[in-house]
Amino acid sequence: MKYGFVLPSGDARTAAEFARAAEECGWDGFFVWEPVWGVDAWVSLTAAAMATKRIRLGTMITPVSRMRPWKLASETATLDNLSGGRVILSVGLGAVDTGFEQFGEVTDRKTRAELLDEGLEILTGLWRGQPFEYHGKHYQVKPADFHVPSSPIQQPRIPIWVVGAYPSVKSMGRALQYDGLLPAMLGPDGKISMQPLIPEQVAGIRDYVVQHRPSGSPYDIVVEGTTPGEDKLANTDLMRRWEEAGATWWIEALWEAPTQEEVLRRIQQGPPGA
16 A cells, blocks of 8 residues: 545645655655646645655546647656656546636536547657647547657656546446546446545455456555544554555545644654554
8 A cells, every 4th residue: 555645725836845744754646636736746846856766656546528639648658757757647537516617618528538548549649759640539649759858767657546426327438437436336326426436345345347458457546634633543443444445555644634734734644554
């Protein structure tokens, strides 16, 4: 089991300082969220990369439907080279109540899913290098003969974690094409449940992954939540349950933390399984 921490708020300087603290305190990954309008995720991760040497760096999450895939390919490849191959890209449809409508972003779920699928195909194609050509419903890309960025250090690609809504065959099928799953549960109404996942649910999802994964390559199952940093014994027991259920990453997510001091204190308490 590996342990990541997602920064709930703060500017690029905060990201650099807190990422350095997370590395020093034994965390395996440091993540930032990607807003429609707000502190830029890739500038923050660049600052974090310059302040660290080991810790993995990524988003939680990037809504690909509102990105230019070639711009995202440039950002991720550039940061992977700068950081020495430490980038993780987490993607999904995104939450439309975070400013999509206010800024004219696509809100239709089906269209966002199409843009996500095409965006990922373009992203991974550009990472492989030129010549690259793509003809889709929403995007058309021709080979480029001008200067292009270096391919990512990580091969065959930067790891991509994808939100998958279980038991939707289409949603899970998308996630299983890539390198990791951010699992969610569909409720009886067909919408993603807002209830936190429990280990028993993740165990069922793990069994689905084992049965349907197209290859035997390593695959991450990523869960998030909060733990009391001071209760090491309880945390160790909880992490054991998640690991037995099939989770490979735990992401500590203090989304409701009232102050930066509280966030930093939790980072300094260290990963829940340490």
